[in-house]
Amino acid sequence: MIPDGHRLSWVRVLVALGVVGVLVVAVLGADRWRAELTALRGDDVSSTFSGYVDVTATPTYAFESPESDATKDVVLSFVVADPEEPCTPTWGGFHDLDEAAAELDLDRRVALLRERGGDATVSFGGLVNDELATSCKDPAKLLAAYRAVVERYDLDTVDLDVEDDDLADHEASARRSTALAALQAERAKADRPLDVWLTLPAATAGLTEDGLTVVRDTLAAGVDLTGVNAMTMNYGGSRESGETMPEATERTLDAVHDQLGDAFDAAGVKPVGGVWKHVGMTPMAGQNDVRSDVVTLDDARELATLADDLGVGRVSLWSLNRDRACGVNYPDTHVVSDACSGVAQDGETFAEVLAAGAGSGDDRAPATTEPTPEPTATTKAPSDDELVDDPETSPYRIWNEEAAYPEGTKVVWHRQVYEAKWWTSGDLPDDPVATAEQTPWQLLGPVLPGDRPAPKQTLPAGTYPEWSRTGVYRQGARVLVDGVPYRAKWWTEADHPEVSESNPDASPWVPLTAEEIRKVLD
Incomplete structure (x- = not known):
């Protein structure tokens, strides 16, 4: 949280006044915030690789157990607006942040990933559902929603994947930009700079006009824009006859580079390290949504070389969930799966191949398939x-x-x-x-800070009889112990229901489920 002494910062006050007024004044303060953030961040513009992980897809991808250095940094996707509560952030519209912690163990898995030397970014938006700024029209609540996600997962980087209807909503673009500028300003004052990437659709001619509007709005609001990540996939008709996917990607990246350079110039921003360090590329492994567009591992090798030659700032992949061959039981590899690539991989992964292009010269760390090293003698072992x-x-x-x-x-x-x-x-x-x-x-x-035992669910006294050591209970009988309801799994006498907590398999008792308790209360 921001220190109490900063709660009335000019950015927070302006957010409360409304989007238009903030946009006007945010421009006046943009250089100030960019200077603060640049000083905090330094000249670190090294290239990175991080694959996207679809958090709510099944089967679950175990990002917390990276199989190699190439998969230790991930982009968790997607946080979107709750369909019923538009200013509430959710994962895929299914789980709010607390539900994701309880049902997906997401908080714990992110902590485990970091213990193992990796890191996580969170992506907002995506093709399906509404990005928060599209649904949440209250500037203060929108800022609070972004802040909640950043603080919940202790983020240094966020990714805004703006597509489809979200891309064409210019009012949402203004709201999003204002909220991100305010959030960056808060983080700068707390000495915790926040990198912001925009992930946008692109074709061989570059970003769409709506995409350029999003970039311009972001810069105009005073956001210190880390970069634009081009979705280098699904080219379809924009590819020339005989043009390969890597060749189409090179044309796309050249166009995005020029567009982003012009946008920086128009906003009066000098990009640290040059424009290429603020350009990213994200191909889709294997079969793309456009049937004619397929990225093979050989294509990926060319893309890695291209990324290295150009010196792009970010290489990614959609998605780590898909980074494996489909197998003989998958009926039609031309139909896109969210769990496999649709192309032969022979034990190789797209992540390993593409990670080799995330850097230039001596800055690039080669990908490796070696497991995370065991703690060395210099690593402090936990005490008893x-x-x-x-x-x-x-x-x-x-x-x-x-x-x-x-x-x-x-x-x-x-x-x-x-x-x-x-x-x-x-x-x-x-x-x-x-x-x-x-x-x-x-x-x-x-175990996370703030963890506590889950409270036992109780029912009012008299709902069921109190358990008695002298009682005889048949299968299905229900009793209370200090308000906690239990059900007998078989005939029992003198077996205390609380034994089920330490030996649930052998105990004749089982606590009532939340659904059973809800039915009783209804």
Whole structure:
């Protein structure tokens, strides 16, 4: 959060006054904020590779367990407006931020990725659903929504993927730009600069006119624009006869470079490192949405060389979810899948190939398939005190070697959260194993600051009889223990219902589910 002493900064006041007024005055202060951010950021304009991950797609992509250096940095997509509450950020319109933490373990997985040396960016928008600025018409609430996501995931970079109807909404563009400028100003005052990338559709002639409007609005509002990431995919009719996908991409990037250079000049901005460092490219692995557009691994190698030769600032990929061959059981590889590429890969990945183009000269770190190195002697190992599990701050019960855990059960052990992949008892969650198949536990990530045990759901006294040690209960019987409702799985006598918490498989009792409790209350 911004310090109390800065709560009445001129940017926050202007946001409250409305979009138009802020846009006018934001231009007057643009050089000031850009100068502050440039000083904080320094001259770091090195190129990067980060693949997109569709967070809500199934099967789930385990970005928190990068298979190589090429996949350790990710762009998590997409945060969009809630269909019912337009100023509430959600993942894909399905989960708000709290629900994503509970149902997707997203907070924990991001923390685990960072523990393993990676990092995450968040992308707002995308082709489906509404980007926040399109639906949220209240400037203050829009700023709060962006801020909530940045603070929730402790972000240094955000990506605005503006497409389709969002792209043509110029009022939304103005709102978005104003909110981003205000957010950057807040972060600058907290010595936490925020990079902002725009990801926009492009063809061989470059950005569309609507796309250029988004760029110009962003600069006019005073946003320190890190760069424009061109979606180098789905060319269709804009490709010339016989032109390859890499050749079409080169024409596209040349056009975007010139357009962005003109936009910077018009805004009076001198791009650090030159315009190319502020241009990005994102091809789509394998079969594109346009049937005639296919990117093979050989094409990807040419694209990596092109990115290196041009010195672009960012290389990405749509998407890491798709970066694998479809297999013999996929019926038609010309139909785009969100889980495979549709082309032969022979064990190679697009991420590994493209990551080689993310840089120039000595600045580029070669991609490697080596796993994340084990801690060295110079790495401080956690102390015994740091491994002690506290029931008061553990979101799930602490692992017990005497208990049995059915598939899907979550436990805490040594300040980490694990989920049982199958029924298990006595298997140490962090027991060293050579392969993932040798352990019944899946590491989800660390216990997070602010974690607390999930509160037990209760029912009013009298809803069911209180459990009695002398009672005899048949299958289906329901009882209360301190207001917590339980259901008997089979005939039982003298078995305390709370035993189900430590040994759910053997206990004759099971707590009522949230849905069962809701039906009772209804």
